[in-house]
Amino acid sequence: MNDTTPIDCINTTATPDCNKYSSPLRYNTILLFKKACLPNVKELAEAAREKYDDIIGKLGVNDIGQSIDDVLNSWPIYIIALFSTILVTLIYLFLVRSFAGPIIWMSIIAGIGGIIFAGFYLNNYAKTAIEDGTSKKTWVTWSSYACWGIAGLFSLFILCLFNSI
Numbered sequence: 001m002n003d004t005t006p007i008d009c010i011n012t013t014a015t016p017d018c019n020k021y022s023s024p025l026r027y028n029t030i031l032l033f034k035k036a037c038l039p040n041v042k043e044l045a046e047a048a049r050e051k052y053d054d055i056i057g058k059l060g061v062n063d064i065g066q067s068i069d070d071v072l073n074s075w076p077i078y079i080i081a082l083f084s085t086i087l088v089t090l091i092y093l094f095l096v097r098s099f100a101g102p103i104i105w106m107s108i109i110a111g112i113g114g115i116i117f118a119g120f121y122l123n124n125y126a127k128t129a130i131e132d133g134t135s136k137k138t139w140v141t142w143s144s145y146a147c148w149g150i151a152g153l154f155s156l157f158i159l160c161l162f163n164s165i
Contacts, residue, residue, distance in 0.1 A: 104165060105165075108158055108165075111154070112151050112154055112155055112158075115147050115148075115150055115151040115154065116147070116148065116151045118144075118147045119144040119145070119146075119147030119148040119151065120144070121144075122140050122141075122143050122144035122147060123140075123141065123144035125140060126140040126141045126144065
């Protein structure tokens, strides 16, 4: 649109009187998301550009628009990622189904080992890094004993439920 193209003014709440303005308020626009028109900032008058920058800065429309535009332009990558994810999930489900027994036992052994290691780590930390006679040392030492107790109870449960696993 250029300045010589006639335009019909329709009264709205924002513009109750079309004849109020002495010069036409026209500007060229650019299409956004193939749905909406935004003013072409490069061709706006200085006063209008300042108001436009204030509005766009407050709303963050420029950043949002660029993000949506990026998503619209990169849809093939999203399709590839979707099908890759489905393929990896199917492979993973096959592996879990095929190796469920060993995975469960490895998880149990790793869980018990991790709890035992945490107990040794806490005990070593209490001996080397904390001053004697402090309540922190007492709590950390008792925490290491608690870890070993939990690992022992967990091991007893596993032994009792061995045939059910």
